[in-house]
Amino acid sequence: EPEVTQTPSHQVTQMGQEVILRCVPISNHLYFYWYRQILGQKVEFLVSFYNNEISEKSEIFDDQFSVERPDGSNFTLKIRSTKLEDSAMYFCASSVRGTTEAFFGQGTRLTVV
Amino acid sequence: AQKVTQAQTEISVVEKEDVTLDCVYETRDTTYYLFWYKQPPSGELVFLIRRNSFDEQNEISGRYSWNFQKSTSSFNFTITASQVVDSAVYFCALRVYGGSQGNLIFGKGTKLSVKP
Numbered sequence: 001e002p003e004v005t006q007t008p009s010h011q012v013t014q015m016g017q018e019v020i021l022r023c024v025p026i027s028n029h030l031y032f033y034w035y036r037q038i039l040g041q042k043v044e045f046l047v048s049f050y051n052n053e054i055s056e057k058s059e060i061f062d063d064q065f066s067v068e069r070p071d072g073s074n075f076t077l078k079i080r081s082t083k084l085e086d087s088a089m090y091f092c093a094s095s096v097r098g099t100t101e102a103f104f105g106q107g108t109r110l111t112v113v
Numbered sequence: 114a115q116k117v118t119q120a121q122t123e124i125s126v127v128e129k130e131d132v133t134l135d136c137v138y139e140t141r142d143t144t145y146y147l148f149w150y151k152q153p154p155s156g157e158l159v160f161l162i163r164r165n166s167f168d169e170q171n172e173i174s175g176r177y178s179w180n181f182q183k184s185t186s187s188f189n190f191t192i193t194a195s196q197v198v199d200s201a202v203y204f205c206a207l208r209v210y211g212g213s214q215g216n217l218i219f220g221k222g223t224k225l226s227v228k229p
Binding site for chain 2: 033035041042043044045048056058089091093098099100101102103104105106107109
C-alpha cells in the first residue's frame with residue numbers, strides 16, 4: 001500500500017542551525033502539506049503546495065520556513081535558523097486533490113537544544 | 114472563521130464497552146469536509162473517514178460508526194465493543210472548500226484509553 005515516508009524519524013539540532021526535513025509523498029498525489037504538532041497539543045497546518053508553488057500558508061510559516069520540491073519525488077521543509085520553540089513533530093502529508101483526505105507520514109520529531 | 118471542538122480531553126473505558134467521541138465544528142461555508150484521524154502511541158496519523166457536507170448519511174465500518182448532523186454541526190464517532198488496540202488520540206478535522214487548497218483544521222483531540 002502506498003504511503004508517505006519521512007526522513008529522518010528524529011533529528012536533534014542546536015539552536016540557530018538549519019534543518020531540512022524530507023518527505024516522499026504518495027506518487028500520484030498532487031497536493032503536499034506540512035503540519036506540526038507540539039508535544040501534547042493539536043496538529044497545526046503550516047503550508048500547502050501544489051503545482052510547484054505554495055498555495056496556502058499559516059501564520060506559523062514565517063520567513064524562517066521554506067518548502068521545495070527539488071525533483072519529482074521529494075518534498076522538503078527547511079527551517080533556516082531553528083529556535084527552541086520549533087521543537088515539535090513535523091508531519092508531511094499528501095492528497096490526490098485539495099478536497100480529498102490527506103495521508104500523513106509517520107512524522108519527524110525535531111528537538112532543538 | 115473555522116473551528117473544531119472536541120470537548121472530551123480524555124476518556125477511559127473498559128474493553129468491550131461502547132464509546133462515543135464528540136466533535137462539533139464551526140464554519141460559515143456551505144461546502145466543507147469532515148475527517149477523523151487516529152494517532153496511536155507510535156505517533157503517526159491514520160486516516161479513518163472523510164465526509165462531505167452534502168452527505169449526511171451515517172456510516173458504519175466494522176466496529177466504527179460516524180453520526181453526521183448538520184443541524185447541530187456535529188460529527189461524532191462511536192466505537193462499538195472497544196478493544197485495547199483502540200487506545201489512541203482521535204482527532205476530528207475540518208477542511209473548507211474554495212479558493213486555494215484549504216488546509217485541515219484539527220480539534221485538540223480526545224485521548225481514548227481502553228483498559229483490559
